[in-house]
Amino acid sequence: MTLKNNIEIGSVVGSNSHIDYVGEIYTETMRENPPEPTDFEFGQFVYVSKEVQGQQRAFVGIIYDTQLVDPDQGRSGPRLAQPDEQNIFQPSYVDEKQVLTGIVLLGHAKVEDGELVDPEHSIPRWTLEIDDVVQKLSDEAVTRFHEVDGEVRLEYYQRIVDVAGGFAEDILSQVLTHLKQEKPGEADALDVIQKNLEWQTKMGGVE
Amino acid sequence: MVIGIVSKPGENTNEFVIVTPDDTEIKTGEFVYYKGDVEVQNDDGSVVEQEKKIFARVTGREQQRGFPDQFMADPGVSPDAVARKLGISTEGVDLYNITATVIGYYDEKLNDFTNPRIVPKPGTEIRLASDSDLEEYLTEAVPEEGSAFIGDLIHRPPEQTEIHLPIDAFASTHLSVLASTGSGKSYTASVLIEEMMQPDSRAAVLVLDPHGEYGSLKQMEEGEKFQDGDYAPEVQIKRPESIQIRISELSLGDLFSIIDDPSDPQEQVLAEAWNQLQSEEDDYISINDLQNKVEEVGDEKDLESSARALDWRIDKALDRDLFDHSNHLSLSELLEPGQCTVLQLDTMDQRDQQMMVSVLFRKINQERVAHEKGRESELEFPVFGLLEEGHRFAPADGDARSLPVLSTILSEGRKFGVGIGIISQRPSKIDDDVLSQCKTQIIMQIQNPLDQDAVKKGVEDVGEDLLDELPGLTPGQAIIAGDSVNTPFLSRIRNRYTEHDAESLEATKLWQESWKEQQREPDGMAEPEDEEGASNRDQPLD
Numbered sequence: 217m218t219l220k221n222n223i224e225i226g227s228v229v230g231s232n233s234h235i236d237y238v239g240e241i242y243t244e245t246m247r248e249n250p251p252e253p254t255d256f257e258f259g260q261f262v263y264v265s266k267e268v269q270g271q272q273r274a275f276v277g278i279i280y281d282t283q284l285v286d287p288d289q290g291r292s293g294p295r296l297a298q299p300d301e302q303n304i305f306q307p308s309y310v311d312e313k314q315v316l317t318g319i320v321l322l323g324h325a326k327v328e329d330g331e332l333v334d335p336e337h338s339i340p341r342w343t344l345e346i347d348d349v350v351q352k353l354s355d356e357a358v359t360r361f362h363e364v365d366g367e368v369r370l371e372y373y374q375r376i377v378d379v380a381g382g383f384a385e386d387i388l389s390q391v392l393t394h395l396k397q398e399k400p401g402e403a404d405a406l407d408v409i410q411k412n413l414e415w416q417t418k419m420g421g422v423e
Numbered sequence: 424m425v426i427g428i429v430s431k432p433g434e435n436t437n438e439f440v441i442v443t444p445d446d447t448e449i450k451t452g453e454f455v456y457y458k459g460d461v462e463v464q465n466d467d468g469s470v471v472e473q474e475k476k477i478f479a480r481v482t483g484r485e486q487q488r489g490f491p492d493q494f495m496a497d498p499g500v501s502p503d504a505v506a507r508k509l510g511i512s513t514e515g516v517d518l519y520n521i522t523a524t525v526i527g528y529y530d531e532k533l534n535d536f537t538n539p540r541i542v543p544k545p546g547t548e549i550r551l552a553s554d555s556d557l558e559e560y561l562t563e564a565v566p567e568e569g570s571a572f573i574g575d576l577i578h579r580p581p582e583q584t585e586i587h588l589p590i591d592a593f594a595s596t597h598l599s600v601l602a603s604t605g606s607g608k609s610y611t612a613s614v615l616i617e618e619m620m621q622p623d624s625r626a627a628v629l630v631l632d633p634h635g636e637y638g639s640l641k642q643m644e645e646g647e648k649f650q651d652g653d654y655a656p657e658v659q660i661k662r663p664e665s666i667q668i669r670i671s672e673l674s675l676g677d678l679f680s681i682i683d684d685p686s687d688p689q690e691q692v693l694a695e696a697w698n699q700l701q702s703e704e705d706d707y708i709s710i711n712d713l714q715n716k717v718e719e720v721g722d723e724k725d726l727e728s729s730a731r732a733l734d735w736r737i738d739k740a741l742d743r744d745l746f747d748h749s750n751h752l753s754l755s756e757l758l759e760p761g762q763c764t765v766l767q768l769d770t771m772d773q774r775d776q777q778m779m780v781s782v783l784f785r786k787i788n789q790e791r792v793a794h795e796k797g798r799e800s801e802l803e804f805p806v807f808g809l810l811e812e813g814h815r816f817a818p819a820d821g822d823a824r825s826l827p828v829l830s831t832i833l834s835e836g837r838k839f840g841v842g843i844g845i846i847s848q849r850p851s852k853i854d855d856d857v858l859s860q861c862k863t864q865i866i867m868q869i870q871n872p873l874d875q876d877a878v879k880k881g882v883e884d885v886g887e888d889l890l891d892e893l894p895g896l897t898p899g900q901a902i903i904a905g906d907s908v909n910t911p912f913l914s915r916i917r918n919r920y921t922e923h924d925a926e927s928l929e930a931t932k933l934w935q936e937s938w939k940e941q942q943r944e945p946d947g948m949a950e951p952e953d954e955e956g957a958s959n960r961d962q963p964l965d
Contacts, residue, residue, distance in 0.1 A: 337510060367507070367508070368508060369507065369508050369509075369510060370508055370509060370510070371508075371509065371510025372510070373509045373510065374509070374510075402508075404497055404499055404500045405497075405500045405504045405505050405508055406508065407497065408493070408494065408496045408497045408500050408505050409505060409508060409509065411496060412493040412494075412496065415493070416493075
């Protein structure tokens, strides 16, 4: 039951492309139990559950970026209220402080009985929509998402590199380390990929 | 089957580049073709365009696309496994650029390839040449009609092709078999002899065999392949003991070369004496005759001391088993159509071997010239002589009695029907002219760089691409080039019908046997306990 009782961490509020979405993290004004910072950390796998053509599907992505938005930043004019009372007098202002996350879509899978089935690392044909709820994907489900045709795969590899740019190495490295622990039988091949990634990223900066 | 597409012209004229997804079929030296329109002349003289298969030889191959080296960082992980994890297809990944050189289309009138002098356009489909086309076009030989079945093409499956060489061509324009030790030169030469002795050729072959490797050719006499009605080849093996040179058949030059360091006056006396003896037209000159004549001339010319000094020198030079006043190798005994004579020279001194070759081939040449000029002759048919260790008889440093006569035969022999086959593992030690006069070349594995250079210089029409293969050839594989073939190719020499004699000794086996033999030898010795009186030898003497 990997997709049950998962924490809802936010909702989709926009996108930069078909695979690059912006999510807004829930705050305490939106949810009674807002997510903890560890729930939407850098490199966290997330998913959006949607029904497509009568079939429940999970669109799996990963948080590759975070931006803090504070509309008050740089506004130097005087306030009528004391800071403590601002919540009462200017509730919308407080609402506007946002944590936005960049989510790159990695693939999709069918959901059957709360489990990911037949994961595919291709770009989904269907788009997410505004207000779709983004949920945290459990470690167990992360591993499941990477089992394609009986072996561990990261077919989305290049897409992360393209979208996340300089952050890609850290994200992929985290994923690879996780998968190496979960699937020791395939650790050697994953290690080749990880070392190559490190070499390219780090040497790319030196050369 | 289309195996690739032309992508662009190559660096050199006649060269073009093919892109192919799969390299399994295409090896260096392989033949491919494309179809193109060429202008050909009709029988009535009109020029028409005709679609022809234009053949090309693959000269190089390099990978254009493949998995990066980084995928191979862990020897325990295949690059395929890494690629699969990254969602990269593992099939059809490798892409090769193949370089090919145009040979041309086969011109039925010329019986040779004609180069259209234009490379195919990008996008042209390239196909693998068929076995039957290659069998037909690579050489002009017709099976069973004076041809030598030499083997098959190296880049095709074993025995799928049959390559025949025209015996007429290499027997008249000479042949060289060049290869380092152990790569199969004498094997190849034996295959050629086997072919020449078959009923469709019945050649007159003389083999100079300094190592005694050709004895097993005797089996041809019984071999089924060699029989046809009344015909069966005759193989004569001559041992050094039975090989003699008649003194009167020596030339003055031969004589000078074996006389120990003669002074000018001595040479003068000897020359005069020899000329006088020759003019007497005596076929039987003994050592005594020569010594007497030298004395006579010495007296006449007032050079008695020189004559005396020559006396013992003549003795030393000629008083040996090799020379005789009457016995000799008669050409009619040595050379007959349908007969292969093997002169085994293994115990003969190298200088004597050279002398033998010099005397023998001079005589052969003289008789053949006489025949062609319409004079009486012992040899009314062409002959083919095969010289193993060719560098001994035609050395680059010129220090051999046999060199001048071989040079003469190699440059003029084709007119008079004397063919020479030079076999050697040291092409760099063979006289340049001799090597370049051998118009058919069978070149096998050669690793020595000096020898490789010699082959490159001496062999004209073999491309660099093929010569680059030389160090990598395995025993039994050969490049065949020259006048007998329409274009050079790589071939696998066929198995011999007769057994092969020249295998290396099995040293470890022989050592073991010899050691055991020695252990058994001391029969006369006994263990101390077995000696008489051993039982009571420790008793005190009374």
